[in-house]
Every structure is written in structure tokens, then in C-alpha cells.
Amino acid sequence: xxxxxxxxxxxxxxxxxxxxxxxxxxxxxxxxxxxxxxxxxxxxxxxxxxxxxxxxxxxxxxxxxxxxxxxxxxxxxxxxxxxxxx
Amino acid sequence: xxxxxxxxxxxxxxxxxxxxxxxxxxxxxxxxxxxxxxxxxxxxxxxxxxxxxxxxxxxxxxxxxxxxxxxxxxxxxxxxxxxxxxxxxxxxxxxxxxxxxxxxxxxxxxxxxxxxxxxxxxxxxxxxxxxxxxxxxxxxxxxxxxxxxxxxxxxxxxxxxxxxxxxxxxxxxxxxxxxxxxxxxxxxxxxxxxxxxxxxxxxxxxxxxxxxxxxxxxxxxxxxxxxxxxxxxxxxxxxxxxxxxxxxxxxxxxxxxxxxxxxxxxxxxxxxxxxxxxxxxxxxxxxxxxxxxxxxxxxxxxxxxxxxxxxxxxxxxxxxxxxxxxxxxxxxxxxxxxxxxxxxxxxxxxxxxxxxxxxxxxxxxxxxxxxxxxxxxxxxxxxxxxxxxxxxxxxxxxxxxx
Numbered sequence: 110x111x112x113x114x115x116x117x118x119x120x121x122x123x124x125x126x127x128x129x130x131x132x133x134x135x136x137x138x139x140x141x142x143x144x145x146x147x148x149x150x151x152x153x154x155x156x157x158x159x160x161x162x163x164x165x166x167x168x169x170x171x172x173x174x175x176x177x178x179x180x181x182x183x184x185x186x187x188x189x190x191x192x193x194x195x
Numbered sequence: 196x197x198x199x200x201x202x203x204x205x206x207x208x209x210x211x212x213x214x215x216x217x218x219x220x221x222x223x224x225x226x227x228x229x230x231x232x233x234x235x236x237x238x239x240x241x242x243x244x245x246x247x248x249x250x251x252x253x254x255x256x257x258x259x260x261x262x263x264x265x266x267x268x269x270x271x272x273x274x275x276x277x278x279x280x281x282x283x284x285x286x287x288x289x290x291x292x293x294x295x296x297x298x299x300x301x302x303x304x305x306x307x308x309x310x311x312x313x314x315x316x317x318x319x320x321x322x323x324x325x326x327x328x329x330x331x332x333x334x335x336x337x338x339x340x341x342x343x344x345x346x347x348x349x350x351x352x353x354x355x356x357x358x359x360x361x362x363x364x365x366x367x368x369x370x371x372x373x374x375x376x377x378x379x380x381x382x383x384x385x386x387x388x389x390x391x392x393x394x395x396x397x398x399x400x401x402x403x404x405x406x407x408x409x410x411x412x413x414x415x416x417x418x419x420x421x422x423x424x425x426x427x428x429x430x431x432x433x434x435x436x437x438x439x440x441x442x443x444x445x446x447x448x449x450x451x452x453x454x455x456x457x458x459x460x461x462x463x464x465x466x467x468x469x470x471x472x473x474x475x476x477x478x479x480x481x482x483x484x485x486x487x488x489x490x491x492x493x494x495x496x497x498x499x500x501x502x503x504x505x506x507x508x509x510x511x512x513x514x515x516x517x518x519x520x521x522x523x524x525x526x527x528x529x530x531x532x533x534x535x536x537x538x539x540x541x542x543x544x545x546x547x548x549x550x551x552x553x554x555x556x557x558x559x560x561x562x563x564x565x566x567x568x569x570x571x572x573x574x575x576x577x578x579x580x581x582x583x584x585x586x587x588x589x590x591x592x593x594x595x596x597x
Contacts, residue, residue: 125259148325149262155322 112158112190116183119153133180147176154182160189198431199371200597201442201540202284202378205277207270208422208524208534209245213277217534218541220523221549222570227524228407228418235390241402244388245420245525263326264339265304266386270423270530271336272343275380279344282427283439284378286345293376295348296340297367298425299359299383301529302392303352304331309391340380340425348376357489358450358584359383359529360424364536365448365590367428377430382533384423393419399458401493407526409490409519410497410565412556417491420525424533443543446577446595447476453587460496460583465503468589472579473507476593480508483515483593484575485542487535488565489583490519490551491526498560500581505563516573518566522553532582536592539578543596546574 110118114128121128124140131140137147144166151162151174162185163173175181206213209227210220220227231244252261252269264272275296286294307330311323329335334352341350349370353363360383367381387393396402396419403416434441449471453464473480489500497519505512520538527534538549547570554567577595584590 145263145326145329152322152325161322 112187113183115157116154116186117179119150119157120179123150123153131179133178135179137176154186158186158190160186160193162189196372197374199368199428199445200431200434201426201445202429202434202439203278203280203282203427204442204537204540205274205281206422206424206534206537207247207273208527209247209420210524212247212273214537217537221520221538221541222547224550224552224568224570225523226552231388233389239390239393239397241393241397241404243404243418244393245418245527246388247421263330265307265330265335267300267304267384267423268336268339270386271298271384271425272339274382274384274423274425275340275344278425278427279380282429284427284429290377291345291347293348294346294378295350295376296337296346296380297349297351297353297363297370298337298340298381299353299355299361299363299529299533300333300336300385301354301356301359302385302387303333304335305387305392306389307331309389312391336384344380346380354529355588355590356584356586357526357528357531358582358588358590361532361580361582361590361592362450362588364426364428364533364592365450368445368448371428371430377433379428380425381428382423382425383530385528385530386421387528388419388421403492406553407492407522408553408555409488409492409522409551410501410558410561411554412558414492414494414497417493417521418525420521420527420531422524422527422534423530424536426533426536441597442540443594444597445592446478447472447593448591449475450588450590453589455587458585460499461587462499462502462506464587464589465500465581465583466507468591469503469507469579469581472591472593476577476595478577478593478595480511482577483508483579484573485539485548485578486515486517487538487578487580488517488519489581490521492519492521496583498558500583501561501563512563515564516548516566516571517563518549518551520549522551532580532590532592536580539580539594542575542578543594546572548573
């Protein structure tokens with residue numbers, strides 16, 4: 110499974126949706142994931158990829174982790190994984 | 196002052212996962228204590244408990260709820276559903292604004308603490324699930340009850356060790372009586388039958404390794420249980436106006452502090468709570484037909500409690516019935532008074548006194564009629580439920596048949 114597929118699977122599970130319903134331009138809000146669902150998704154990503162996600166729930170926009178869409182989350186995770194293996 | 200009645204009851208405990216099943220077990224004198232089924236049991240010297248077996252969280256809650264609900268919250272919500280369904284109350288509009296939940300628990304989400312300490316200490320992981328705090332906090336159960344049933348009035352959690360649920364029910368009673376609330380969801384819950392929860396109790400060396408035998412000469416300690424009892428306390432006129440079935444009147448409540456020792460109980464402190472509850476309920480000692488004892492099965496509690504009852508009731512102490520149901524469901528710690536209030540309702544409504552099972556030898560220091568081993572038929576009009584906590588905090592609830 111690619112990073113993209115694994116991130117989509119995590120988000121789909123959190124949203125209680127089929128993976129096919131999670132598109133690249135979906136936002137967490139459009140998928141019905143609330144703030145608790147977001148931190149739970151980030152936890153699942155950290156566990157799955159053994160990375161540390163720089164995310165502060167007090168001010169998500171200031172975090173160095175773009176959660177504006179599924180595509181941006183995947184890109185951020187790919188970057189973290191690449192840095193980890195660098 | 197307004198009068199307060201009970202219009203719903205619910206429970207989960209080692210005897211059953213509902214009220215009818217629990218009362219049937221109490222009537223039969225069935226023992227719900229058995230071998231513990233928990234992780235690392237072989238490292239515990241205590242291996243018995245009143246554990247809720249066959250608890251199927253997935254049958255009651257969805258995956259996202261389970262991620263947020265510690266076991267003590269799950270028990271609470273399940274018991275609350277039974278109680279609120281029985282009451283027939285729907286919390287909307289003004290009733291929603293003037294109703295709340297006051298619940299007792301000693302430890303809150305002990306399983307959540309235990310699991311996550313394992314994660315960081317034993318497994319050496321540096322990351323825990325994001326819901327650890329909202330799951331373990333002592334007020335989680337009260338908060339989820341408020342959310343599930345739209346209770347927008349006063350809600351909070353009381354933690355007074357083994358008296359938590361009696362204190363909670365006493366405060367709920369006072370709030371309805373004073374007019375601060377129309378209906379209150381109250382009682383308590385505990386779920387600390389996990390490795391850390393039992394290991395902590397082992398340290399005190401007050402636990403029996405064989406059985407809970409309250410008031411019996413050969414008693415050798417308490418046995419932990421788990422579970423919840425939840426009730427709907429409602430203003431009497433409100434209940435009557437809607438034709439609700441009334442289970443009992445909450446007649447009075449009193450609390451006292453020993454101001455003595457952090458673990459050793461005081462007969463004087465217990466007696467002051469008992470006589471205070473009688474006074475608050477405007478009951479004479481001879482009006483009381485049954486007392487559900489704290490009756491933990493420890494050397495210290497049982498003789499102290501009997502001395503307190505004997506002194507508070509004088510000659511009537513030899514005529515009233517007193518039993519401890521902890522020998523059946525174990526000591527449910529912060530939820531125990533609520534589970535035990537069910538025996539009080541059975542006494543008032545069915546005329547059946549739950550027995551003290553496991554009773555083998557009379558103890559001259561506990562020379563009261565403790566209803567040994569077999570339930571008894573008796574018509575009683577008023578009852579007390581005792582709870583005397585570590586820390587010397589005592590809480591006694593008085594109920595009366597309406």
C-alpha cells in the first residue's frame with residue numbers, strides 16, 4: 110500500500126466512509142471529521158508511519174502540517190516520511 | 196420544601212446487567228464473585244472479584260463512542276438508559292434546563308490510566324491515544340449522561356471513595372428538594388478491576404482471597420466489585436402530575452466526617468450520619484425496618500458499623516433487619532451505594548430483604564439480625580442505606596414507601 114492509500118484508509122475509517130468516498134479534494138469538514146476526529150486521525154498517522162506530526166490543535170493554521178484537504182495531508186505525510194528516512 | 200421520589204432505576208453489576216436480574220439474584224442469595232479474568236492475574240495475590248462478565252460494549256455503543264468511553268462510563272450510560280427509560284422522562288425545554296446528573300466514582304477511568312501507563316512505561320512508547328484525558332477524567336460519565344439525554348442543568352461528579360454514590364445521591368436529593376432542579380440522574384459507577392486497580396488495594400492488606408463474609412466471625416476482608424447504579428430522582432408533584440410510577444420517596448439524607456483517621460472508621464461518625472438521616476427524614480428509629488449496611492467484610496468496618504447502629508437505634512436495633520449485599524456483588528467502591536440502593540427498593544416494594552450471604556459464624560461484636568444467607572419476607576415502610584468511606588466520610592440515605 111502506498112502512503113496515499115494508507116492515509117486515505119485512516120481518514121475513511123475516522124469518517125466511517127468507504128475509501129472510495131474519500132477524494133483528494135475532500136476536506137475534513139466535508140467528510141464530517143470534527144476536532145476530536147482530527148486529533149485521532151493524526152494519532153493514527155503517527156502510529157502507522159512512526160512519525161511525529163507537528164500539529165497543535167490550538168492553532169491548526171500555524172502548524173507545519175497542512176490539513177486543508179486530503180491531498181495536502183498526504184503530501185505532508187510523504188514529506189515527513191521522506192525526512193525520517195533522510 | 197419539595198418532596199423527592201425515585202421514578203427510575205438501572206444497573207450493571209456482577210449479578211446482572213439490569214435491575215430485574217439483579218433483584219432476582221439478590222432474592223436467591225446468588226454470589227456474583229468469582230475468579231478474575233484480567234491481564235497479569237498471575238502477578239496478583241488477590242484473584243477473585245465481583246467482575247461484570249460477558250460485557251459486550253459493541254452491542255451497546257458504536258466504535259467512536261467506545262473510543263471515548265472508559266468502562267466506568269459504559270456502565271453508567273447503560274444503567275442510565277435503563278433508569279431513564281423506566282421513568283418515561285424526555286428532557287426537553289424547561290425540564291432539560293432544570294435537570295442534571297450528579298454521579299459518584301472513586302477512581303474514574305482507572306482502566307484507561309492502567310492501559311496507558313502500560314503503553315508508556317511497560318511498552319516504552321512515547322505516544323498515547325488523544326482521548327486519554329477525556330476518557331479517564333472522573334466527570335466523563337456525568338458529562339456523557341448530560342450529552343446523551345440533553346440535561347442542561349447542574350451536573351458534576353462526587354469522589355468520596357466508597358461513599359461517592361451515596362454522597363452523589365444525597366446531593367441530588369437536596370437539589371430537587373430545594374428547588375434547584377426538577378429531576379436529577381444520580382448514583383455512581385466504578386470499574387477498577389484491572390491489574391493496577393487491584394494491586395493498589397492489595398497493598399492495604401484488607402482484601403480477602405477467599406470470599407466476602409460480612410458480619411461473620413471468620414470474615415477476612417473485602418472483595419472488590421465493579422458496576423453502576425443509576426436512578427432518576429424527581430420532584431414529587433412533577434412525577435405525580437405525569438402519572439409516573441413511583442418506586443420510593445427519598446425521605447432524608449445526612450453526611451458526617453469522622454475527622455479522625457484516614458482508614459480506620461469511627462462508630463461515632465457513622466452514628467451521627469445515621470441519626471442525622473433519621474432526623475432529616477423525620478423518621479423515628481422504630482419506623483426503620485431495614486438497613487442496607489456498608490458491611491464490607493473487614494474486621495474494622497463491620498464491628499464499628501454494628502456498634503453505630505446499636506447505639507443509634509437503642510432497643511429497636513434488635514428488631515430491625517440489616518444486611519450487606521457486598522457478599523454477592525462485591526464492593527463496587529464509588530458505585531456501591533447506588534447498586535445497594537436496589538436492595539432497599541426491593542425491601543420497600545417487594546417485601547423481600549436481601550440476605551448477607553457467606554455468613555458462617557456469629558460474631559458477638561456484630562450481634563444484629565443480619566439476615567444470614569437466605570432472603571426474608573418482611574414488610575418494611577422505611578429503610579436506610581449506609582456508606583462509610585476511607586477518609587472518614589459518611590453518607591446515609593433514607594427511603595420511605597409512598
